Amino acid sequence: MIAPNSKTLLIAQIVAHLSLIPMIIYGTWWMWAISVGVYFLNGCFGMTMTYHRLLSHKSWKCPKVLEYLFTLFATIGLTGPAISWVAIHRKHHAFMDTDKDPHSPIHKGWFYAHFLSMFAKVDVKYAVHLCRDKFYTFQHDHYFTINLIYATMLWFIDPFAIIYAWLVPAAILWNGGSLIVSTSHRSKGPHNDILLAVLVWGEGYHAEHHDKPNAKRFGKYDIGGIIIEYIERIFTPSSVGE
DSSP states (O other): OOOOOOHHHHHHHHHHTTTTHHHHHHHOOOHHHHHHHHIIIIIIIIIIIIIIIIIOEEHHHOOOHHHHHHHHHHHHSOOOHHHHHHHHHHHHHHHHTTTTOTTTTHHHHHHHHOOOOOGGGGOOGGGGGTTTOOHHHHHHHTTHHHHHHHHHHHHHHHHHHHIIIIIIHHHHHHHHHHHHHTSSSSSSOBOOOOOHHOOOOOOOTTHHHHHHTTTTTTTTTTTTHHHHHHHHHSOOGGGGGG
16 A cells, blocks of 8 residues: 655656656647546546535535545545645645745745645644544545556556546646645735636635635636535535535
């Protein structure tokens, strides 16, 4: 079993970024379309809607089967297990843009905030609610095993699919999410960036997010928020898992 520590996650992301080279050389339009589609799954459903708004801020509720499915989408994005990600993000909100902020570009520099945030210290006390859930402890302990199973499935479909349906979308996700941290935090505070709001499923409304971190939707072009509202209209409160 490969431990989901900072070094292994960095190596995984280096490989994901290097995969852009053969994708640029050999990738067809439909391969790029699949990459964007997988980025929609791991970025919008996985990171924006689940890791961020559901698990970190409890902004909305959905049936557990959807929560766990969307978490698996986030898993193949190579941004780390939910327990670690949520703990770091909650600490970021607690100490935003101070020297205790785990990935402040103001105090740690743009490069660290953008590429090396996996080295931020994980204080598990910020994610106790996930540590009590066996699904999330399993995801944490077997994070890379889940990814290798996914990669193996892709290999049997098409070996090059490992690049266009896993590694390239993971590289896109890392940079999209990191831009919210490294770029939208500037001049000693969070800012709204409408282009990033469109490209990163609504996360670019970053000033709005820090003003109202528990909101489920932040603006007109918040795709993640729109989907959350749609899902909540489908499921009545009595059918939603606690």
